[in-house]
Amino acid sequence: MSTDAPQQGPQSGMKISPVEKIKIASNFLAGTIPQEIAAETDHFDKDNIQLLKFHGSYQQDDRDRRIEAKKAGIGKYYSMMLRLRIPGGRITSDQFLSMLDMCDELGDSTMKITTRQTIQLHGILKDNLRPTIKKINDIALSTLAACGDVNRNIMCCPAKRNDAIHTELERLTDELTEAMAPQTPAYHQLWLQEPGSDEKVLEGGGVPEAEVEPLYGATYLPRKFKMGISLPEDNCIDIYTQDIGLLAIVRDGNIIGYNVLVGGGMGTTPAKKNTFPALAKRMAFVTPEQVVGVCQAVLKVQRDNGNRADRKIARMKYLVANWGIEKFRAEVEKYFGEPLADCTEDDVTGFDDHMGWQDQGDGKLSYGLNIENGRLYDNDQRQLKAGLRAICKEFKTEIRMTGHQSVIFTDIDEADKDKLIDLIKSHNMPTTEETSTVRRWSMACVALPTCGLAITESERRLPSIIDKLEQPLAKLGLSNERFTIRMTGCPNGCARPYNADLALVGKAKDKYTLFAGGGWLGNRLAYVYKDLVPDDIVVDEMVGILSAFKTHRDENESLGDFCDRIGGEDLQVMAAAAPRP
Template sequence: MSDEKSNKPGAGSKKLGAVGEKLSAVEHIKQASNYLLEPIPQELVDGTDHFGKESLQLLKHHGTYQQDNRDDRSKEGKTYSFMVRTAVPGGILSSEQLLAEIDLGDDVGNSTLRITTRQGLQLHGVLKKDLKQTIRRINESKLTTIAACGDVKRNVMCSPCPYKGDPVYDQMQDLAERLAIHLTPRTTAYYELWLTDESTGEKRLAGGSNGQEIEPIYGPTYLPRKFKFGIALPGDNSADIYSQDVGLMAICEHWRIVGYNVLVGGGFGVTPSAKKTFPAVAQAMCFVSPTQAIDVATAIVKVQRDFGNRADRKVARMKYLIHNWGLDRFRQKVEEYYGAKLQDPRPIEVHGFNDGMGWQAQGDGQWFYGLNVENGRIKDEGSFRLKSALREICSTMAPPLRLTPHQSIIFCDLTEKDRPKLFEILRRHGVPLSEEISNARRWSMACPALPTCGLAITESERVLPGIIDQLEAELAKLDLKDEVFTFRMTGCPNGCARPYNSDIGLVGKTAGKYTIFLGGRVCGDRLNFIYKDLVPEEDVIPDLVNVFRHFKEAREPDESFGDFCHRQGAEKLLAACDSVAN
């Protein structure tokens, strides 16, 4: 509705200095890039193993980050490789597509594959010389890496369960796909770089807009910062919509979606040294009909495009624009861009989270099975051979698949007779069934952190399984092993595993030390608080055990761990738990 209005001369670039400050270096790089192209082509074939700083910023929009293995750094310097991320809207993909990604991990990566916290897939260890064939092969499987990273719409998340007896799930997942397509960058740079036939110079896949590099939604400099969408239900917030720039909560009547409450301004990235930064949960702004959803979402993107902070990337996310303006002023600007008044949000709150694990009826006579994948890592390691198990399942049974926001996988369209075969394959490969996983492990999540992430301060994925081992034993002693709570860990404050709305958040603060956050909840609509700062790794479990012991003694009937911590607050909790410890 607002394309013509927002694409008059200067739209998307005229207001870049609206904050009254000098533009950041990244803004100049995007402006000079000719729609995310230059200088990548020259550096792609220059014979080195890495890219320069300008290309590094642009490559993110194409779905790849330059990394190095920090365990292997030496006096001679760094050995570079690339993380390549595939966007999978709503986590929906085929067995054939997963097999293609697993093959890539073996052929050009580090022999593993990772399910991301945004329902995508991630390869690590790809060398620069293999980058083009990697991205091309992903596209040949009918998937893409474009906009999996960068200052654009990231992978659109959605509640993934394949409930066919409840049509609202299909309706949400259809919106996720349409929204992802609508907000994908339209530059032809992606096709020219990665999908061009090297012998003829002809494009193998069609793309762009009649050969012209134009961006009617983003403009020549795209967005000030990354932008995240999620779609969920009040009873199933598995897409964690309060953590998103834009969350769409489906409002249903008589087994159909009548509209969406639009939540805006979520985001978890924090820079501890910059007090102006903070995590935020999204706020309900308006209610829209299903036919309005994409146009209103587009208007929100354009407001952030034109008024978000392009001088300081630390405060460039939309949450800061809303914080500075206030929600009312922000809504008025969205209405101006949309071209009409918007309804107030419906008085409906989130009240559930379905992770989709275990054997469940789809509602159409078939079944699905949700398999817990610890921290999303698909690998063969010792007697645990998940990668080989998935190869066999996808090759012989070929079920449709869903990736979940908790980094796990759902096998769809199964019959009763498939159940023993599926379980036999998993057990034969040493893969525990979801029913055999503790609640502490099932509801835990970690970012990759060391050794590949350049921002990581501490360990995360590599140490969380051991931390959960310890916690499982202590919870069993306290007779609390059946408690359900989210436990999320990150190696830095950027919050990629969404630690700031979880029951327990563990965030790397300095080498070997973490900040412990408590008081969020499974539903994800509440920020947690700092319980203790600069806690050595070896003290994390003893500190948490003291809190769980106090929880057992002082909880109210049916009170969850997160609600208990929230009710107590940091000061009372510290006083009580220090007393317990002594």
């Protein structure tokens, strides 16, 4: 196959999944969405549900109200979740304020900061989907490619620094966002073009794919695709969990290139033994001049060789695992058109969550504020939305969202430190300094009640788990110990649980798989410590591990390193014998 030829869809007779058939018939993601938008129904059909993901939206229903809806004879309480594409999590105060307005006016009055440095709105009614997307684009943001079988939001270190390194990371993030984006005109026509406009619409049939989608072709990718850019000393975006991870290589204060890692991915299906979470593998070193072309070549290899018959094994990690990294690299070199150099010895060595006060290097400061599980809301106890509104209006600076669902306020003058903290406290938001270490390093996916894949609670459950861990940690003298706890409502792993120190993954109703042995550095997979742990004893199980860690750890050993060294069987014995504080 020519290295420049777009994928022309599955070959005749090739077995393909139902979603592939939907994409083929969609006319570059348009489908029958216009007709359904105009129809007087409260939900979309199954084909358009798949296509809407490419436009940044998932159809959901309130699972807490399913019985109520059934009794009322109305089917389900449907709504749409809308996700934005915000490269590197950088957003202006005015844009952030507009999003807060939208969550109140058009959503469920909450806003979610995601694990990929972007924003989700929940509870949008079908009739409000188009106005919401239009408003988002009016403030120079987009939802295109936030979901679907394309490259999604590109993660990048959110720290604001007045140096050439971080400036280049941000520039590359923006360049790659454009270079890896779908080009279909359907997005503009569906959401931005005024109804009844005379503007020409995409004509079906006979349109050369290379003119409409030069990178993706008419069938796009076999599955979702994720990218992140990081520094060795600061793996704050979990580079090993990405389909493509770019590790910046710095010499004498300048980026000389990137180690390219390929094939990371968190999701798994326990019932299918050929599925698994995977960390990316080191593939090659590329220069700054090569990086965009190589990333496109990697995407093309997955586009043309990924599994289109079974979506559960369609991620690029399975192609890398089946082929091996040597064959995969050779294929990338064919698409790119020249051989690549081997990776340098550089690897991840640190992780800064960028919380609290940090020096930007330009005479100003940034302040990272921990947002528990990324959820912004107002109630009698906390006024997070009101507090962020006040801060955005007062300081009018750039806001940066982190890969741990929190926010960073930039460009704060030294003289204004107390003013910022006062605004935080006056809205009953805990400062980062008042937040326990275990809470600061925890995160959860949305799960119930809106995620259709969730088996158990996650975002609504993790805070109470942390509440019950704080006192035992204090008694063990581990309050300042840094380790990650991540929780998901199903095995798809949206909160990246499989490389955490400890993780809870929903497996059955009110039961979790407890993982141990990953680490905050993000470069090692955890193992199954215990399966099907009942919800009411998960805290005791974790306290047992922590108590064993306190008693048996080596000097300066991290929790993840300890669990990895001891192994699951011996750790269970130690934890069972360890006294509970």
